[in-house]
Amino acid sequence: MITIAVDAMGGDKAPVPEVEGAVQAARQFGHRIILVGDRDAIHHKLDTHDLSAESGGSLPIEVVHATERITMDDHAAKAARSKKGSSMHSCARLVADGKADGYISAGNTGACMAIAKMVLGKVPGVDRPALSGVFPSQKGTPVVVVDVGANVDCEAAMLAQFGLMGQIYSRLVLKVKRPRVGLLSIGEEEHKGNALTRDATPLLKELDIDFIGNVEGRDLFSGHADVIVCDGFVGNVALKVAEGLAEMMSRMLKESLSATISSKIGYALSRSAFKDFKKRVDYAEIGGAPLLGVKGVCIICHGRSDANAIKNAIRVAAEFASSNMNQRIEEELREFARAG
Amino acid sequence: MITIAVDAMGGDKAPVPEVEGAVQAARQFGHRIILVGDRDAIHHKLDTHDLSAESGGSLPIEVVHATERITMDDHAAKAARSKKGSSMHSCARLVADGKADGYISAGNTGACMAIAKMVLGKVPGVDRPALSGVFPSQKGTPVVVVDVGANVDCEAAMLAQFGLMGQIYSRLVLKVKRPRVGLLSIGEEEHKGNALTRDATPLLKELDIDFIGNVEGRDLFSGHADVIVCDGFVGNVALKVAEGLAEMMSRMLKESLSATISSKIGYALSRSAFKDFKKRVDYAEIGGAPLLGVKGVCIICHGRSDANAIKNAIRVAAEFASSNMNQRIEEELREFARAG
Numbered sequence: 001m002i003t004i005a006v007d008a009m010g011g012d013k014a015p016v017p018e019v020e021g022a023v024q025a026a027r028q029f030g031h032r033i034i035l036v037g038d039r040d041a042i043h044h045k046l047d048t049h050d051l052s053a054e055s056g057g058s059l060p061i062e063v064v065h066a067t068e069r070i071t072m073d074d075h076a077a078k079a080a081r082s083k084k085g086s087s088m089h090s091c092a093r094l095v096a097d098g099k100a101d102g103y104i105s106a107g108n109t110g111a112c113m114a115i116a117k118m119v120l121g122k123v124p125g126v127d128r129p130a131l132s133g134v135f136p137s138q139k140g141t142p143v144v145v146v147d148v149g150a151n152v153d154c155e156a157a158m159l160a161q162f163g164l165m166g167q168i169y170s171r172l173v174l175k176v177k178r179p180r181v182g183l184l185s186i187g188e189e190e191h192k193g194n195a196l197t198r199d200a201t202p203l204l205k206e207l208d209i210d211f212i213g214n215v216e217g218r219d220l221f222s223g224h225a226d227v228i229v230c231d232g233f234v235g236n237v238a239l240k241v242a243e244g245l246a247e248m249m250s251r252m253l254k255e256s257l258s259a260t261i262s263s264k265i266g267y268a269l270s271r272s273a274f275k276d277f278k279k280r281v282d283y284a285e286i287g288g289a290p291l292l293g294v295k296g297v298c299i300i301c302h303g304r305s306d307a308n309a310i311k312n313a314i315r316v317a318a319e320f321a322s323s324n325m326n327q328r329i330e331e332e333l334r335e336f337a338r339a340g
Numbered sequence: 341m342i343t344i345a346v347d348a349m350g351g352d353k354a355p356v357p358e359v360e361g362a363v364q365a366a367r368q369f370g371h372r373i374i375l376v377g378d379r380d381a382i383h384h385k386l387d388t389h390d391l392s393a394e395s396g397g398s399l400p401i402e403v404v405h406a407t408e409r410i411t412m413d414d415h416a417a418k419a420a421r422s423k424k425g426s427s428m429h430s431c432a433r434l435v436a437d438g439k440a441d442g443y444i445s446a447g448n449t450g451a452c453m454a455i456a457k458m459v460l461g462k463v464p465g466v467d468r469p470a471l472s473g474v475f476p477s478q479k480g481t482p483v484v485v486v487d488v489g490a491n492v493d494c495e496a497a498m499l500a501q502f503g504l505m506g507q508i509y510s511r512l513v514l515k516v517k518r519p520r521v522g523l524l525s526i527g528e529e530e531h532k533g534n535a536l537t538r539d540a541t542p543l544l545k546e547l548d549i550d551f552i553g554n555v556e557g558r559d560l561f562s563g564h565a566d567v568i569v570c571d572g573f574v575g576n577v578a579l580k581v582a583e584g585l586a587e588m589m590s591r592m593l594k595e596s597l598s599a600t601i602s603s604k605i606g607y608a609l610s611r612s613a614f615k616d617f618k619k620r621v622d623y624a625e626i627g628g629a630p631l632l633g634v635k636g637v638c639i640i641c642h643g644r645s646d647a648n649a650i651k652n653a654i655r656v657a658a659e660f661a662s663s664n665m666n667q668r669i670e671e672e673l674r675e676f677a678r679a680g
Contacts, residue, residue: 138588149526152534186489186576194492194573217577218584230577233534236526237557237574241581244558248478249589 001032001060002318005100006310008037009069009087010107012303018106019045021310022061027053028311031318032060034100037087039065066090072303076110080118088112092119095296101321102297104288104313106305112298113150113291120296123326125333128154129293130162131232131300132169133239134286139223144170145184147232148239148289154231156199159183160207164336165292165329166227167209172323173290173316174226182215182225184234190214196231204229207336287312290320293329297321341372341400342658345440346650348377349409349427350447352643358446359385361650362401367393368651371658372400374440377427379405406430412643416450420458428452432459435636441661442637444628444653446645452638453490453631460636463666465673468494469633470502471572471640472509473579474626479563484510485524487572488579488629494571496539499523500547504676505632505669506567507549512663513630513656514566522555522565524574530554536571544569547676627656633669637661 006022008015015037022033035042042063051058066087070079083089091103092115105112117129130147137143146162163181170179183200185193190201190213197214204211215225220238230238258264287309288301299317301309346362348355355377362373375382382403391398406427410419423429431443432455445452457469470487477483486506491498503521510519523544525533530541530553537554544551555565560578570578598604627649628641639657641649
């Protein structure tokens with residue numbers, strides 16, 4: 001049985017969605033869950049759920065108390081060093097000590113990355129762990145974007161490692177057979193881009209991956225590439241542009257629809273279609289963003305994650321943990337260093 | 341009367357939308373239009389339109405023949421230097437010679453920028469002309485993003501100039517009273533960003549503009565800032581992420597709606613709402629992207645522009661031409677240089 005630690009104090013509405021998502025994941029996927037955080041707050045929320053398993057007995061959910069909590073306002077690096085009794089720290093330690101196979105947190109992203117790197121350490125050969133975002137493409141396949149915020153001002157060699165790690169994640173965890181890896185740029189031709197993309201291109205070509213050259217911003221959704229490599233500044237901007245536009249379009253559509261009575265009837269009649277649409281573009285369905293290159297499994301969720309997003313992040317963490325992803329990263333980086 | 345030159349050979353379906361958009365603009369706004377390109381092709385298309393003006397006489401549309409055409413496959417810098425008989429070149433020369441107040445082109449963006457810089461020259465004090473994209477915000481106000489692709493690997497001083505030019509454009513052309521200028525980054529706090537944004541922040545603070553600090557990708561649509569400054573690589577990625585997502589969401593919504601009969605009825609009933617929605621998120625309504633900092637008025641349109649987009653680009657070019665935008669840029673840069 002796979003065990004996933006859940007930072008119950010992370011998100012904006014913690015511990016409510018964390019506890020609810022954990023209960024759903026335990027019931028639906030059969031994973032063992034360790035909820036980490038304020039004991040009283042967690043139990044208070046757990047008591048509102050039916051925890052009996054269908055097989056008899058109760059769901060495999062445990063609670064581990066943590067005295068401190070890292071907030072969104074905390075300075076990431078400082079909090080990582082000083083708040084060692086935090087729920088985020090405790091989750092990472094459970095994984096480092098082998099008591100959990102992976103953990104998820106919807107807390108302060110910067111602090112979460114800093115703690116994961118500090119407590120878990122890096123997979124041998126990895127220069128910089130990278131945060132990877134997963135987007136739904138219109139083909140229905142997931143698109144992995146690496147990096148979406150862990151590293152800004154990247155060097156070309158870092159982008160090559162992102163490509164390798166992203167490719168392995170796509171293959172082993174997302175089950176894409178032969179992932180095509182693209183380099184995010186501003187035109188498909190090789191000479192179009194900036195100094196970084198031009199330097200990264202020959203390095204990506206040397207890797208034993210299906211590198212398809214430059215891709216553009218629209219390819220985050222086209223499905224033309226399965227893995228998209230970029231500097232963390234660019235990736236983070238792209239991620240937030242997408243989030244912002246999706247929110248605006250949904251809101252505008254609702255406004256336009258409710259502006260007339262006939263469209264209100266139309267809305268009612270097409271409700272199931274809207275539900276389907278929302279599900280297809282909803283980030284909550286995808287779970288969280290895996291931090292690639294740390295020794296262990298760490299999935300970082302949006303601060304506004306609801307129970308469904310938490311449940312899906314637990315699913316992703318378990319899938320990551322049951323792949324031999326980190327071993328493959330180590331081996332392929334070693335092979336590449338030997339060849340190069 | 342304002343005269344706008346239209347590159348009739350630019351877009352993917354040239355000269356059809358160009359001629360149609362020009363006829364609409366001449367009729368609706370009363371501007372004088374010079375259609376530049378293959379004489380026969382333009383007249384062939386013009387003949388299908390009713391060109392009589394309501395006042396009697398005919399619409400103020402002229403045709404100027406150009407022997408060459410720059411295609412999307414042409415190498416931008418090479419084509420700019422070698423194809424001097426192109427419709428794009430002729431448009432720029434009409435403006436440089438004072439025969440037109442501005443021009444628009446839906447052709448090869450790189451070539452268009454190179455030709456504008458070469459033929460028109462730069463406004464005194466401007467280091468690098470910048471392409472600015474205009475996004476519709478959910479508040480209904482337009483958001484100007486500078487740069488969206490003219491300059492990659494920017495230095496901090498260039499970003500400060502982009503901020504100044506964008507602010508003047510927002511104020512004089514888009515009629516925003518006191519535009520708030522934000523720096524595109526990956527977190528609102530000043531220390532969050534990359535080396536470029538950290539270097540640009542003190543320079544933007546020194547300008548006589550309402551600088552509100554860092555903004556994030558979602559602010560392209562929030563209306564929180566009226567002008568957003570960024571490196572052209574980042575801006576171009578952001579623009580294409582937005583385009584790609586808007587297309588995907590529209591397509592998915594249609595698919596979801598037509599999947600069931602009841603939603604087909606729903607779709608029919610809510611059609612006017614959809615039209616309203618589409619209009620609110622449609623880039624065609626906004627016109628084209630102005631190239632800021634060249635001595636003259638050059639509006640670059642999407643290659644897939646339809647007649648409506650061309651018409652709106654002509655409107656924007658005329659509004660730009662009747663502002664004293666370039667004079668203000670020159671004066672404010674001079675004042676700033678004197679103060680600094």
